[in-house]
Amino acid sequence: MNVFTGQLADPSATTLLRFATAGSVDDGKSTLVGRLLYDSKSVLTDQLEAVEHASRNRGQDAPDLALLTDGLRAEREQGITIDVAYRYFTTARRRFILADTPGHVQYTRNMVTGASTAELAVVLVDARNGVVEQTRRHAAVAALLRVPHVVLAVNKMDLVDYAEPVFAEIAREFTAYARRLGIAAVTAIPISALVGDNVVEPSAHMDWYGGPTVLEHLETVSVDDHDLAGRHARFPVQYVIRPQTAAHPDYRGYAGQIAAGAFRVGEQVTVLPSGRTSRISGIDLLGRPVDEAWAPQSVTLLLDDDIDISRGDLLVPSGDAPATTQDVEATVCHVADRPLAVGQRVLLKHTTRTVKAVVREIPSRLTLDGLSPHPEPGQLVANDIGRVRIRTAQPLALDGYADCRRTGSFLLIDPADGTTLSAGMVGAAFAAATTPPARVGAVRSEDPDAG
Incomplete structure (x- = not known):
């Protein structure tokens, strides 16, 4: 029987954050995710029992929290992540969709999948190794994908005696590199995912650090800059609906998911690439008419004119059409x-x-x-x-x-x-940022024109 040990959040009262984890092999990504799930009480009892059983089979006395995300048998046997593992959890303050991406260089491409819809990327670094080539590669992918927020999690601080100079030097090197990539917001956090320092609870071993824990930052970081509803309105047509029923003999609707922005009844739209124009006569959402719809809702648009529109066409406001x-x-x-x-x-x-x-x-x-x-x-x-x-x-x-x-x-x-x-x-390219590097352990305000 599945028993949920945490507290469910009211979906209507909380925001959603999509984030991805990345880092080199054995930097502790899966352990960090497992610690987040375990300490936030977001683990089902049967999941925990399966992890305990798998850990015992590997000769471990304590549950290996990394196995909460390393779900494939091949991953558990090798002790590494080779695919993108998605997990969903909630706290009282926010809902989360996380993607734990692989660390091996041959699986870097999987990070593109995991981070393509992310609003935040957590890049892990082993405190013993510092910034390595894979760290730079993952930061580059995050910059290209325009991930609005980047967290540098300096892991395994317990293995360097929780030394502040080690953390400070890694944070300085990474933020300088991120600045060159055009990443405008970096938050650096010293952690030990294995024992839980600064993951969900503040660390008792690093009183020199005064910033947020990983979960605290995830719960409070702003996602307003990733609001699709406030952008240029775009509607890719996925399917043309013509039911040909007695109740709706002339019904002709264009179904799809609004990619960005909002559409309203009475608004003039242009069909691309043909350039033909019409006006929205109706919007159907979940089987009922509405006056307005916005991203990322899936809707059916009805137009005043019977014009040639098919799958792959793009509907946009007539005054805001891309070339x-x-x-x-x-x-x-x-x-x-x-x-x-x-x-x-x-x-x-x-x-x-x-x-x-x-x-x-x-x-x-x-x-x-x-x-x-x-x-x-x-x-x-x-x-x-x-x-x-x-x-x-x-x-x-x-x-x-x-x-x-x-x-x-x-x-x-x-x-x-x-x-x-x-x-x-x-058009994506690396832009040289002109903003100063982020302060270590603090959330810096973002430059909307950078990154």
Whole structure:
């Protein structure tokens, strides 16, 4: 029998935070997540029993909290995370969706999946090792994905005698690197996930630290800057509904999920890429008419005019339409084992629209150590981050990724077998931030024009 040992939050009274964890192998990501779940009393009894059983089989006396997220048998056998593990939990102050991403370099691409919808990224560093190449790679991915908040969790402080200078030096190095990436907000927290220091409860061993615990920061960090409802209104058409019933003989609706912004009855809209215009005559939400709907609601829009609209078209306010283009310049994270090469023919999937395309150029590949571009690499291999120029067979209505994650992103797909090759961000690039580095252990106000 499943027994929930925590307190359920009222969904209508709490906000939702999506966050991802990342770090090098054995930095303690899964242990941190397990500690968060365990100490916040968000673990079902059968889950805890399964972890205790698996821990005993591995010869451990105490439950290995990392196994709360390392759910795959292969992961438990190896003691590592090889896939993105999603968990859902609540506290009295907030609801959470977390993604525990892999640490191995060959699974860096999985972080793109885990962090693509995150409002916050927790980057773990082993206090004994400091900032390493994978730390820089994960910070780079977080910057490219425009994750609004980054937490630097300096883990295993118990193994360096809780020394403040060790923490301060790691925080200084990471925040300086994050600044160069254009990350505007970094909160550094010294922790020991194994024993629980500064995860849910304040540490008794680090009285020199006066900032929040990890959970306290997760519960209080602002998510207003990721509010989709306040952005440019975008509605990708997923399905055309024509029931042809006696009650609704002329019903013709366009169903989908609002990607950003809000739509209202009576508003004039433009259909892209055709450019035809009409006016919203009705909005159906959960089987009932409403006057207004906003992201991320799934709705059906009805228009005054019977015009040609199909899956893949984009409805936008007539006064706020993005330009359409067949030439796409973007930054991509290459996720496939097979390379992406100049001249390669691909499919480009943007929202609900998929078109044929060809890779015209790969101007540069990012060198993470010095954040310098490696010019004209010719191809990108797994886990590479690079700039590409693509020509599409049909025009697309694209936003910049910094303006809208949903309509500013795309996938490159192998037309032969449907394999996802790369995840792209329109116009995304590393910007040199002009803001000063974050103070160690304190939440710094964000610069809305940075990152």
